Every structure is written in C-alpha cells, then in structure tokens.
Amino acid sequence: MGLVEFLRPAKKVPTVWWSSPEPMTIRPKWPTMAILVIGEFLFGLGDSLLIAAGIGNTPWTVLAEGIAIYAGIWTIGEATFLVSAAVMLLWIPIKEIPGIGTILNAIIIALTIHV
Numbered sequence: 001m002g003l004v005e006f007l008r009p010a011k012k013v014p015t016v017w018w019s020s021p022e023p024m025t026i027r028p029k030w031p032t033m034a035i036l037v038i039g040e041f042l043f044g045l046g047d048s049l050l051i052a053a054g055i056g057n058t059p060w061t062v063l064a065e066g067i068a069i070y071a072g073i074w075t076i077g078e079a080t081f082l083v084s085a086a087v088m089l090l091w092i093p094i095k096e097i098p099g100i101g102t103i104l105n106a107i108i109i110a111l112t113i114h115v
Helices: 003-007 030-053 059-071 076-091 099-113
Strands: none
Touching: 030 059, 030 099, 059 076, 076 099
C-alpha cells in the first residue's frame, strides 16, 4: 500500500461489535450504551484530573472554566453543561437533531467534572 492509498479517506465508516445498526437511534443496543457511558465517564474523569492537576485543559473546558470564573455562580461542570446545551440550541436553526450520544455527552461529562 502506497502513501497516497494510505492517506485516502475511507469509503465507509468502520464498525465494531458494539456499533449500533442505526446510527441516529434513540435506543441503541445495551452494549453500545454501556460502551458510550463508560467512554464518556472516562473522558470526564480525564478532564477533571487535568483541571485538578492544573497542567492545562482542553479548549472546551477552558471556555467553561472562563465562563464559570466570570459568572462566579457556577462550577466548571455546570458551565460545561450550559455551554453544551447552548451549542445544541444553536443546532435548531440548521435543523440538526442531536443523537443520544450527544445528549449523554453533555450530561455525563458535566456530571463527572462537577463531582
């Protein structure tokens, strides 16, 4: 396989055993949901460890931290959720519908950072 072939985009999205047959379903299979929840929790845990260590944050967390500090009434977790909710509200004019993964992303990561 040459370099050009290696860098060429995939023609279809690869699937694994926990992949949902319907990508935008509101009720995916339980293994799909379990992997999603575990992954979101680990992401939130990593984000909260970065915040606690003070060694730098992800851009989304920097935005939420700035809003939390500026407002003075929210925690970083609450600000993360509010930013996520605001972004999802901005999807309304472009008629984009969030999936269950997007909604759980906002909730689980914000809760993990908050705790």
